[in-house]
Amino acid sequence: MQPTSPQFKQNARDAIADDPLQAALAKLAVGFPMRRLEAAARLPEFEGLRDQARDIKTHVLENLDHYLEAYEQKVTESGGHVHWCRDAAEARNTILDICRKANAKTVTKSKSMISEEIAVNAFLEENGIEPVETDLGEYIIQLRKEPPSHIIAPAIHLSKEQVAETFRNAHLDLAADRSLVEPRALLEEARAKLREKFLGADVGLTGANMLIAETGTNVLVTNEGNADLTNNLPRVHVVIASIEKIVPTLEDASTILRVLARSATGQDISVYTTFCTGPKRPEDLDGPEEYHVVLLDNGRSDMIGSEFHEMLRCIRCGACLNHCPIYKSVGGHAYGWVYSGPMGAVLIPNLIGMEEAQHLPNASTLCGKCESVCPMRIPLPKMLRKWRERQFKAEIGSPSARWALKSWAWLAKRPALYRMAMNAGVAFLGQIGGRGRFRSLPFAGGWTSKRDLTAPSGDTFISQYHKGVRGDQSGALKRKKVHG
Amino acid sequence: MSARDDILGKLRSKLGHINAPKGDNPALKHIQEHQKNLIPKRGDLDKAQRIELFCKEATRVNATINLLTSFDEVPDQVSAYLREHQLPAKIKIAPHPVLKGLDWQQKTSLMVDEGRGAGDDGVSVSMAYGGVAETGTLVMSSGPETPTSLNFLPLDHIVVVEADDIAGNYEAVWERIRVASGPGKLPRTVNWITGPSRTADIEQTLLLGAHGPQRLHILIVDQPGA
Numbered sequence: 159m160q161p162t163s164p165q166f167k168q169n170a171r172d173a174i175a176d177d178p179l180q181a182a183l184a185k186l187a188v189g190f191p192m193r194r195l196e197a198a199a200r201l202p203e204f205e206g207l208r209d210q211a212r213d214i215k216t217h218v219l220e221n222l223d224h225y226l227e228a229y230e231q232k233v234t235e236s237g238g239h240v241h242w243c244r245d246a247a248e249a250r251n252t253i254l255d256i257c258r259k260a261n262a263k264t265v266t267k268s269k270s271m272i273s274e275e276i277a278v279n280a281f282l283e284e285n286g287i288e289p290v291e292t293d294l295g296e297y298i299i300q301l302r303k304e305p306p307s308h309i310i311a312p313a314i315h316l317s318k319e320q321v322a323e324t325f326r327n328a329h330l331d332l333a334a335d336r337s338l339v340e341p342r343a344l345l346e347e348a349r350a351k352l353r354e355k356f357l358g359a360d361v362g363l364t365g366a367n368m369l370i371a372e373t374g375t376n377v378l379v380t381n382e383g384n385a386d387l388t389n390n391l392p393r394v395h396v397v398i399a400s401i402e403k404i405v406p407t408l409e410d411a412s413t414i415l416r417v418l419a420r421s422a423t424g425q426d427i428s429v430y431t432t433f434c435t436g437p438k439r440p441e442d443l444d445g446p447e448e449y450h451v452v453l454l455d456n457g458r459s460d461m462i463g464s465e466f467h468e469m470l471r472c473i474r475c476g477a478c479l480n481h482c483p484i485y486k487s488v489g490g491h492a493y494g495w496v497y498s499g500p501m502g503a504v505l506i507p508n509l510i511g512m513e514e515a516q517h518l519p520n521a522s523t524l525c526g527k528c529e530s531v532c533p534m535r536i537p538l539p540k541m542l543r544k545w546r547e548r549q550f551k552a553e554i555g556s557p558s559a560r561w562a563l564k565s566w567a568w569l570a571k572r573p574a575l576y577r578m579a580m581n582a583g584v585a586f587l588g589q590i591g592g593r594g595r596f597r598s599l600p601f602a603g604g605w606t607s608k609r610d611l612t613a614p615s616g617d618t619f620i621s622q623y624h625k626g627v628r629g630d631q632s633g634a635l636k637r638k639k640v641h642g
Numbered sequence: 643m644s645a646r647d648d649i650l651g652k653l654r655s656k657l658g659h660i661n662a663p664k665g666d667n668p669a670l671k672h673i674q675e676h677q678k679n680l681i682p683k684r685g686d687l688d689k690a691q692r693i694e695l696f697c698k699e700a701t702r703v704n705a706t707i708n709l710l711t712s713f714d715e716v717p718d719q720v721s722a723y724l725r726e727h728q729l730p731a732k733i734k735i736a737p738h739p740v741l742k743g744l745d746w747q748q749k750t751s752l753m754v755d756e757g758r759g760a761g762d763d764g765v766s767v768s769m770a771y772g773g774v775a776e777t778g779t780l781v782m783s784s785g786p787e788t789p790t791s792l793n794f795l796p797l798d799h800i801v802v803v804e805a806d807d808i809a810g811n812y813e814a815v816w817e818r819i820r821v822a823s824g825p826g827k828l829p830r831t832v833n834w835i836t837g838p839s840r841t842a843d844i845e846q847t848l849l850l851g852a853h854g855p856q857r858l859h860i861l862i863v864d865q866p867g868a
Contacts, residue, residue, distance in 0.1 A: 182845070182846075185845075185846055186846065189846060201682055201684075202682075202683070203680055203682045203683070206680050207679075207680055207682075210679045210680055214679075217668075217672070220657065220668075221657070221667075221668050221669045222653050222657065223650050223653040223654045223657060223659055224659075224667050224668065224669035224670070225669045226649075226650065226653070227650070228669050228670060228673060232826060235826075236827070236828075242644070242645040242646035242649055243645055244645045244648060244649065248645060292853065293843070294841045294843040294844070294852055294853075295841075295843035298843070311842070311843060311846070312843075313843055313844070314843075314846070316845075317845060318844050318845050318847075321844055341844040341845060341847045341849060342849060344844055345841065345844065345849050345851075345852065349851070349852065349853060352853065353761060353853075356761075356853075357761045371669065371673060372673045372676060372826060373826055373827060373828045375828055381839070381840050381841060381842075381852065382839055382840070382841050382852035382853045382854065383794050383839040383852065383853040383854025383855075384852070384853045386790070386793070386794045386833065386853075386854065387794050387795070387853055387854075389831075390790050390791055390794065390831065391791065401649065406669065406672045406673055406676075407672070407673055407676040408676065408813075408816040408820075409676055409677065409678050409679055409813055409816065410679065412679075412811075412812040412813060412816070413679040413680070415812075416682070423842075425703075426699070426776075426777045426836075427777045427779060427834065427836050428836070429703070429835065429836050429837050429838070429839060429840055429854075430833065430834070430835060430836075430839075430854065431779075431833070431834040431836075432831065432832070432833050432834070433828060433831065433832040433833075434830065434831055435827075435828040435829070435830060435831075436830060437830070438784075438830050439785075439829070439830055441785075441786040442784060442785065442786060442789070442830055443737075443757060443758040443786060443789040443791075444758040444759070444784075444789045444790055444791045445784060445790060445830045445831060455645075455649045455652075459649055459652040459653055459656065462652075462653060462656045462657065463656045463657070
C-alpha cells in the first residue's frame with residue numbers, strides 16, 4: 159500500500175474527530191491494559207520470563223546466520239522448501255509462482271503482518287488469484303479495502319454498525335432485510351461465508367509467530383482457529399515470515415509463548431497454538447501435500463548491528479500500542495502504514511525511509527510506558543530519540559523547530575546563562591500567569607491552539623532544589639544519628 | 643548472487659562471523675542442549691493436583707469437563723452430551739484404536755463415522771496426545787489415527803485424554819514428543835488447544851465459535867491402578 163505516513167498530522171486530526179474510532183479507542187485503553195495486568199498478577203514468574211524471552215531473542219540475533227541455516231536444513235529434511243527473498247517484490251513473485259504451479263484460483267490467508275508489509279493481496283488479485291483473509295477482523299477490513307489499525311485487533315476502529323454495512327454491501331446473495339444488529343449475527347454470517355472459502359481454497363497462506371530452528375517448524379497463534387483451517391485444508395501451505403522470527407528450540411518457543419498472549423490480550427495462552435512442520439506425512443489423513451516457507455529480509459539485515467537492532471526482538475503482541483497515549487488518541491491508521499504505535503514509529507522509518515515517516519518518531523511523549531510493558535524489553539523510547547537525532551542531523555523537519563532546537567542547545571551548553579534565562583522566564587511567566595493557565599502565548603501557538611499551558615510556579619527546579627537541599631541534608635544527618 | 647547467499651553474507655559480515663573458526667557454532671550447541679528455561683511453579687504438582695489445576699484452568703476458558711474412570715464410559719458420555727445440547731445423534735470419531743475399540747453400537751444409538759474432518763461434521767470425538775495443567779491446554783498430535791481437521795471443522799469438539807498424560811507444563815509434553823518422534827523431528831501438526839474458538843474482533847465483544855468449535859468438551863479418563 160502507498161503509505162500515508164507523510165500526512166500523519168492531518169491523519170491525526172481526522173482521527174481525533176472520528177467518533178466511532180474514539181469510542182473504540184476508549185474501550186481498548188481500559189480493556190487491554192487491565193487484562194494484561196491481571197494475567198501478569200496470576201503468574202509470579204512473569205518478569206523473569208520477560209528477561210529470558212529477551213535473552214533468547216538477543217542470542218538468536220547474534221547468531222542469526224547460523225540459526226537460519228539450521229532452520230533451513232530442518233525444513234528441507236521434513237520435506238518442505240525454503241525460498242529466500244531479499245525484498246517485497248521477490249516475496250510477492252515467489253508466492254505467485256507457487257500459486258501458479260498449484261493452479262490456484264483461491265488463496266485463503268490467516269492474519270500476517272508480513273503479508274500486509276509486502277501487499278501480497280493486491281498483487282495476487284492483479285494476477286487473477288482471489289486472496290481471502292480469514293481472521294474475522296482482517297476479513298472485515300479486506301472487504302473495506304483498509305489496512306489493519308492494530309496488530310492483533312485489525313478492525314478495532316470499526317463499530318458493529320459499520321461492520322453490518324460492510325457485510326450488506328459485500329454479501330449481495332443474502333436477504334437484504336436480514337438482521338445484523340447483534341455481533342453474533344455478524345460472526346455467523348462471516349463464519350458461513352468463510353467456511354465455503356476454507357473448503358474450496360487451493361493454497362493456504364499463513365504468517366508465522368515464530369520459526370523454530372530445532373525442528374524446522376512454524377508457530378501460529380490464533381483465537382479463532384482460522385490459521386488452522388488455512389494450513390490444514392488446502393493442498394499447499396505457504397508460510398511467509400521475516401528472518402528475525404527464528405527461535406532456537408521448543409523450550410525457547412514455550413518461554414516466549416508464556417509472555418506473548420499475556421502481553422497481547424491478557425490471556426494466559428491463546429486458544430490455538432499450532433506447530434506445523436513440513437507437508438503431511440504419507441500415512442496422514444489430512445494436511446497439505448506441499449509446504450513452502452517464504453523467508454523475507456526486507457530491510458531486517460540492515461537493522462542488524464544498527465541503532466535499531468533491538469527492534470528485531472519484537473514479537474508483535476501489540477502491548478506498546480495498547481499502552482501508548484498517542485496510539486490511544488489517534489488509533490492505528492493515522493500512522494499511515496501497516497504498523498502503528500511505538501513499535502510502528504520505530505519500525506516504519508526503517509522500512510519505508512526516514513523522510514517519508516519523519517513525523518512518526520516525533521509522535522511520542524517519550525513517557526516510557528511502551529518499554530515498561532514490552533515483553534521483550536525493547537527500549538522503544540531510546541530508539542525514537544535515535545530517529546529524532548538522525549532527523550536533526552539530516553536536516554529534516556520544519557525550519558522553525560530546528561531553529562528552536564538549535565537555540566535551546568546553544569543555551570543548554572552554557573549552564574550559567576541557561577539558569578539565568580530560565581529564572582527570568584519562569585519568574586516572568588509565573589508572575590503574569592499566577593496559579594492559572596495560559597490559553598494563548600506568543601511563539602507557542604503550536605501548543606496553546608490545542609491545549610492550555612499550565613503557568614509555572616515562578617521558581618525553577620534548580621532554585622527549588624537548592625532551597626530544599628539543606629532540609630534533606632539535615633534529614634540524612636538525623637537518620638545517621640538514629641542508626642549510629 | 644542468490645538471495646540466500648546475499649542475505650546470509652550480509653548477516654555474516656555484520657555479525658563478524660566471516661572469519662569465525664569452522665565448527666564454532668553456538669546455534670547448534672544451543673539446539674543440541676535444548677535446555678529448559680524458567681518454568682512456572684504452578685504446574686509443579688502431584689497427579690491429583692495436576693488434574694485439579696487442569697480442570698480449573700480449562701474451565702476458566704469455557705471448556706467443559708467430565709472425569710471418567712474407564713474408557714468404556716466414553717460412548718455414554720458422548721451420547722449424554724449430544725442429548726444435553728439437543729444435537730443430532732451423529733458423530734465423527736478419530737480412527738484411533740482406543741476410540742475405535744469402544745462399544746458404540748451396544749451402548750448408544752449413535753451414528754458413528756470415522757476418518758478426517760469434513761465441512762458438514764457437527765460433532766467430532768478425538769484423542770489427545772496429552773494435556774498441560776499450567777493453562778488447561780490440550781495437546782493434539784497429527785497422525786493417521788489422529789487427523790487434525792477433526793479438531794477444527796465441527797461446531798462441537800469432544801476430546802478424550804488420559805489422566806496420566808496430563809503434565810504440569812509444556813516442556814514435559816515436548817520431552818515425550820521428542821522421544822516419540824526422534825530428535826529434531828515433529829509430527830506434521832501439533833496443536834495446543836485451550837478452550838473453544840473465540841473472537842473479539844467486533845467491538846471487542848467476546849464471542850465463542852469463530853471458525854473452530856463453539857464448544858470444547860473434555861473427557862478425562864483416570865483408570866484406577868493404571
